[in-house]
Amino acid sequence: MRQKAKELLESGEVKVVIGYGQGSAPFKSTPIFIEKPEDAHKLIWNPTCVNNLTVYLRDACRQGKAAIVVKPCDARSIIELIRENQIERDDVVILAMSCPGVLNLDALAEIDLADVKSVEWHQSGIAIKTNAGETIIPSEKAFASKCLSCELAESPIADKKFGEPIERHPIRSKYADIEELEKMLPKERRAYWARQFARCIRCYACRSVCPGCYCKECFTDKPCQLWVLRSTDVESNWFFHFSRAMHTAGRCIACGECERVCPMGIPLMRLNQKMRKEVREMFGEEAGTNPEAPPTLGTFDLKNDPDPCSE
């Protein structure tokens, strides 16, 4: 992958390679933007590469052609960006990695973090090397929850693939969390969400990290339209998160970044997964599969769309 990145930069085909670099600690990675061929060795690929880098793609493509290192799940974001005319297919070189799953930082709770030397994939999970030796964390614990329900053997879109396709055996249902919520009474659900959103500090990290949230100006930032209050109260938070879920309807690919970056630990994927489930059931569409399809809510099906009155 480094070799390919170097070639691309040397030949001048791309202006920048977006990839993962070594973070502040061995168990962390950071997004890096490589512009010189000699810097290509800084690219890394291991279980700590959790970020969805496609969030930078729109800005990068505006400067010129860009190459990007993606996991199969993140590649679906690129399909969504192409589908919604945010980038051109020809403006991006997709370096698709084969990914057994990414690290869930909580899995390191019992390990002395200062001691960690490296984090590598292992056939039965993730191997953490420390001064004391090697610890192998089993898959169910080591991988992020989205990886446990992942069905993607390889990237759905790619210019160059690295590694072999991976046989998937999801050990967790995608909709496990939301089914639990669906069983509650409406009143209980309302109280549940009120409790969750009461914690929100509206740092907008969920919005910043989302590849689907690409509006130049968000409705929350418009001072003339008081959709949400500047201060955080449950009502405004509720409105913000509900609206954001509606805005990403049909384009959310469930990369789980919003939930991962939330400093207050709000289970935002329970909102997004529900939306994805409804879109799939009602319109038979799945975000991140077909770059040619018109946006889900920007089209309609005369005959097959369900009618809200017939219920």
Added chain:
Amino acid sequence: MKTNNLKAEETRQEKEIWEPRIIGFLCNWCTYAGADLAGSSRLKYPPNIRVVRVPCSGRVNPQLIIKAFERGFDGVLVSGCHPGDCHYAKGNYFARRRIMLLKQMLEYMGIEPERFHFDWISAAEGQKFAEVVEQFTEQVRKVGPFMGVGAR
């Protein structure tokens, strides 16, 4: 103080002073004209509905409905032209998708499905408009006052 308010709310409910507050987003070309017809035909329907005229049911941004509930409306009615009758040819087809999705999500967010109603009402259906408002008001009355999205 809060418990006092809740108690006041309960006593009010007992005395049946509470009246449902309903907001209606009506399409200019069909339902609004239908409501007009209901009025000029002297049909009676409950005064609980506050009408907002929109150019098309396709104009009804889901945010408008979310906002209405956030501000504590007890019920929201959205209505537009029948499929195929849209003044803008296909606005109501877009609306249909969006509203369908929103409907599922409202329920998931814990708002009783009885608080939201969507209907196709044409300009000639003054009678239907009066009936829909009547039925919907009763339906909302049955569910009771909406305590707001922040109630825990």
